Amino acid sequence: MPDNTLMAADAASSPVCREFTVMELRRTGPESGSPAHSPVGPDQSHWLLDLDLTAGFPGDAGWTPGQFVMLRPVSWSFELLWARPFSICMLESGVLRLFFQVVGRGTRAMSALRPGDRVVAWGPLGQGFALEPETSTLLLAGGIGLAPFIGYARRHPQPEKLRLFFGHRPEVAEYPLDLLPQEMPMEASRQTCAEELACFVDDLERRIKEYAARQGLILACGPHPFLRAVQGLAMKHRARAQLSLENRMACGVGACLGCVTETTNQTLPVKVCTQGPVFWAGDVHLGGEA
């Protein structure tokens, strides 16, 4: 007969679903603090959202960088139906910090949250990045893909073993680089045109090759074309690389089968929300779609 091993069997990181209170929401970047104005569409502004987790969430040790939460403001009626997935940027001393960019209807509505507002959040969800304290590790972030690496670098016992290579289109001032540990070397590179993008891909290749040669670990998070480039280069140079996928999700818990991806080793498509979002680069097929 089935018994209470049920919970343990299914929930390795035992996620929770609770209502939490918004402590602070602030815009990063040059116009820091001012509200975003865009009556017609996403304005691409960047925000840091702090939630008060004193009301029960797995604590500092109960998560792995690269894991994510699903978040849905209580004030959303049904017009915006789904919660939205966000990488855990930081989870320290009772505060969950998310770093997000306004890219659509959901994130735009989220940028209107105020301190004291309530949100429903569930997590920590999915499989995070590998963390090998002694291995030289290259973090490749594209734009908002920086978010999980903030937590990764802060949690890493030897951040001097890490190196961040950060590609971005908006101004670098949009990104809260001050949250990164100072011991970690980093380079940021802005791409505003096709030539700069081509240069960036060359730079990526040089670094991936270097880390492949010294048996390093490479971790990447960013937009789909960026991940495809990293995947191609990692395979070419036989580097050990992990990619964090950002597929559209409805439930985040493995029920809807809306976020699946094809893999090289399974016949059925696998759920990005539970088996991912982090995969070894050799294991996933990244679709052609942007």
Add this chain to the structure above:
Amino acid sequence: MNLAVEMAGVRLKNPVLTASGTFGYGLEFAAYGDLTALGGIVVKGLSWEPRKGNPMPRVAETPCGMLNAIGLQNIGVHRFVEEKLPLLPWAEVPVIANLYACDVTDFARLAEYLAEQEGVAALEVNISCPNVQAGGILFGQDPGQAARVTRAVKDRAGTKPVIVKLSPNVTDITAVAKAAADGGADILALINTLSGMAVDVRNRRPRLANVIGGLSGPAIKPVGLRCVYQVSRAVDLPIIGLGGIASAENVLEYILVGAWAVQVGTANFLRPDMAFRIAAELPLLLDELGVSSWDEFRGALRA
């Protein structure tokens, strides 16, 4: 009040079940609530062989709802029985298998195999699919086909009650409901998703790779209520109502128009503890409204 409901020999401790395809194999939600507090669990549609489903993207958010064209990705009925069913607390909460096939023969062997499983409380037949043996006409859109597939399942189901899940994509849902009743259905469940689509004028693409998908969520509740209302007056079988339920009040709306029980579907995606919360809130709302028994309230619409 006593929340228990008994339909065709299936005993539910309360009328709140979960809808197929929105609650995984049940286990995905074990971290968010007590599965045994639910009236029942209907698992993801099962086919004889595993299915890969449709290409991505397969879900899209729409105002107050969503479209899906998952294409019945599932691990196949054998892996379900071997790997999932033993982990489910089926002795304390009815686990209902949802059957998916593209021809009558396949439906029959699914029914025969599932009927042998002690942990399966009832069989729910998803007839919103094309019959490839009959030129691709949808089982659920043709009363004759609906009766045939119901009969084929009922003949192999042994003592397990057979639930036929109806599609709203028909001109007269009562005609298909009567056909399912004639075919031997013990219970009817309605509604499945409404056929729909969404497009993006910026890249001129459909939002689903499959172009057309099924609409679900709060947006379809008025259609679900209308269908349950019509069918409950036309057919003398217990009905499980669904479509857009997202609160205890929505549950009572369905029961008021004639449902015996309900299923919570898309709302499980709004928060994974949704079905548990609805089951917990229901007795409070019934108290507040002064309802004394299901028999008194069910179908008691003053129209």
